[in-house]
Amino acid sequence: xxxxxxxxxxxxxxxxxxxxxxxxxxxxxxxxxxxxxxxxxxxxxxxxxxxxxxxxxxxxxxxxxxxxxxxxxxxxxxxxxxxxxxxxxxxxxxxxxxxxxxxxxxxxxxxxxxxxxxxxxxxxxxxxxxxxxxxxxxxxxxxxxxxxxxxxxxxxxxxxxxxxxxxxxxxxxxxxxxxxxxxxxxxxxxxxxxxxxxxxxxxxxxxxxxxxxxxxxxxxxxxx
Amino acid sequence: xxxxxxxxxxxxxxxxxxxxxxxxxxxxxxxxxxxxxxxxxxxxxxxxxxxxxxxxxxxxxxxxxxxxxxxxxxxxxxxxxxxxxxxxxxxxxxxxxxxxxxxxxxxxxxxxxxxxxxxxxxxxxxxxxxxxxxxxxxxxxxxxxxxxxxxxxxxxxxxxxxxxxxxxxxxxxxxxxxxxxxxxxxxxxxxxxxxxxxxxxxxxxxxxxxxxxxxxxxxxxxxxxxxxxxxxx
Numbered sequence: 001x002x003x004x005x006x007x008x009x010x011x012x013x014x015x016x017x018x019x020x021x022x023x024x025x026x027x028x029x030x031x032x033x034x035x036x037x038x039x040x041x042x043x044x045x046x047x048x049x050x051x052x053x054x055x056x057x058x059x060x061x062x063x064x065x066x067x068x069x070x071x072x073x074x075x076x077x078x079x080x081x082x083x084x085x086x087x088x089x090x091x092x093x094x095x096x097x098x099x100x101x102x103x104x105x106x107x108x109x110x111x112x113x114x115x116x117x118x119x120x121x122x123x124x125x126x127x128x129x130x131x132x133x134x135x136x137x138x139x140x141x142x143x144x145x146x147x148x149x150x151x152x153x154x155x156x157x158x159x160x161x162x163x164x165x166x167x168x169x170x171x172x173x174x175x176x177x178x179x180x181x182x183x184x185x186x187x188x189x190x191x192x193x194x195x196x197x198x199x200x201x202x203x204x205x206x207x208x209x210x211x212x213x214x215x216x217x218x219x220x221x222x223x224x
Numbered sequence: 225x226x227x228x229x230x231x232x233x234x235x236x237x238x239x240x241x242x243x244x245x246x247x248x249x250x251x252x253x254x255x256x257x258x259x260x261x262x263x264x265x266x267x268x269x270x271x272x273x274x275x276x277x278x279x280x281x282x283x284x285x286x287x288x289x290x291x292x293x294x295x296x297x298x299x300x301x302x303x304x305x306x307x308x309x310x311x312x313x314x315x316x317x318x319x320x321x322x323x324x325x326x327x328x329x330x331x332x333x334x335x336x337x338x339x340x341x342x343x344x345x346x347x348x349x350x351x352x353x354x355x356x357x358x359x360x361x362x363x364x365x366x367x368x369x370x371x372x373x374x375x376x377x378x379x380x381x382x383x384x385x386x387x388x389x390x391x392x393x394x395x396x397x398x399x400x401x402x403x404x405x406x407x408x409x410x411x412x413x414x415x416x417x418x419x420x421x422x423x424x425x426x427x428x429x430x431x432x433x434x435x436x437x438x439x440x441x442x443x444x445x446x447x448x449x450x451x452x453x454x455x456x457x
Contacts, residue, residue, distance in 0.1 A: 124307065
């Protein structure tokens with residue numbers, strides 16, 4: 001039973017990193033798409049949303065082709081002695097890619113909902129464009145971004161297909177919670193499976209409760 | 225007032241084509257831009273503030289070119305030092321009254337602290353009787369208080385020119401008269417040049433030392449003023 005905490009902690013670590021990365025890249029992409037006026041915008045948007053509809057195993061295969069030792073990026077990284085396949089960092093990348101559209105979509109919608117008049121007002125008050133973003137746009141979009149971040153965390157926590165493809169199933173090293181459940185069931189180890197499932201369920205309920213607490217307060221604040 | 229505007233901009237969409245053609249020189253401290261909605265009044269203010277880029281022309285303030293298509297001058301709104309009072313006030317909903325007023329005093333990536341103590345902020349809190357609501361957020365303010373916060377926020381940065389977009393339209397008629405008087409007193413005290421846009425003839429009567437008329441995108445100072453006096457037709 002003691003060993004069940006290892007996949008849980010690993011899953012939390014992987015999902016935490018994936019969420020943090022998405023809060024940077026997803027928010028940046030969401031902001032870019034919300035402000036960019038071009039015909040190519042819809043095409044880019046569709047491409048970036050692909051991870052939401054593609055089977056995770058297919059995504060995992062793409063990542064394997066790109067990041068594997070003979071892959072385009074993998075070969076380059078290999079020169080610096082960096083390997084991502086069969087590592088927890090590889091699992092982070094898999095979870096990040098899978099959860100990316102959730103943050104992107106929430107962030108884009110949140111940025112589009114910010115009243116442009118407020119940004120104009122900030123400009124006439126003399127603060128720089130970067131300051132307008134960090135002092136007006138981002139705080140007003142924070143609620144939507146946070147909601148997207150929590151969804152992404154939950155999605156990353158449950159990631160299975162892409163993670164299995166790129167990080168494998170190495171107990172203690174890359175075996176995340178959902179992969180561990182699968183392994184336990186395959187091995188006929190019902191006790192471990194039950195315990196892991198219970199831990200997963202409790203963790204997910206806790207996240208949802210946390211989300212429910214965080215989001216409405218911000219809703220009130222931003223709608224004022 | 226040494227403000228001269230002479231600009232043109234064409235907006236084209238599938239449904240219609242709108243040409244903004246503005247040409248006026250302000251000769252007094254109080255100029256009213258008068259005309260029906262959709263005539264291009266707000267667009268004119270936005271062009272002066274640098275929020276809208278004209279196709280061609282020239283805008284000068286105190287002899288400085290804010291915009292000059294011939295010389296390739298187009299100052300960013302941040303560099304124009306022009307105060308702008310938006311029609312819906314555009315107060316920052318996530319900041320309290322103090323932070324809203326002090327917004328322009330602080331450069332950098334962080335907003336002023338909730339208890340920002342700055343002599344300018346304190347001065348305006350007292351001058352516009354906002355001390356009692358200093359810690360409130362905009363949603364908790366009345367219409368008149370919102371307007372005063374917006375005014376303080378614009379004036380704290382010591383602008384060279386104050387632009388007001390329908391400043392009284394969101395207020396009820398009693399409050400409207402009072403705020404008109406307050407703004408008038410404030411303008412006299414600060415001696416700051418201002419351009420006020422309105423479709424309300426009462427505003428013209430109160431602030432129209434010089435009236436500039438806007439009609440269907442054409443903004444001119446020397447057109448006969450027909451909307452208010454000669455309404456018996």
